[in-house]
Amino acid sequence: MKIISLLLLLVSAFLSIKHGWDSFQATSPEQTEMMTQLGIHKTILPYLGVFSIVVGLMLFFPPTFFLGNSLNAISIVLLMAFALNAGQSRFALMEIPFLALPLVLIWLKHPLEP
Template structure:
């Protein structure tokens, strides 16, 4: 069971680190940039999202802050889903469901 938990934590950290790095270096794929603009997020909002993703990476790694990191991750995903639904972009909201 510990092996499975370790693998899931590693996947979470990898995905958040990848998103954080692309947001902080502004090297996002055109599809990601289009998705963010479709739900009403400007380029100026990408950097703070990158910082939050980086914080999630660090929080998930330590047992004392594991719950807080996952809670912050869930809030971020729900925020993206809510903004997508607010702009009637159902496809983007549905894409985020597996990550929740």
């Protein structure tokens, strides 16, 4: 179980940090259009990027593991809510596995925790 937890932790942290880093990079017109459709303005992307990177780093430390996964799950639910509000139900449904990841990690506990 600890190996599975470690692998999932690495995947979750990688995804969180990657999405955070990508928000600082030049976005494609498709990404900009998608964010506009969701109601997320370009000016807020750097703040979301910092948030995502911090959450990804929190996952590595046992004392902040639960909070990091909770914030990750909340941000995914918020993104799903924006998608549903914009009529993008397919996008919201595609986020379900990413919502399950932090919840499964909370259930498995941190791999270094006794």
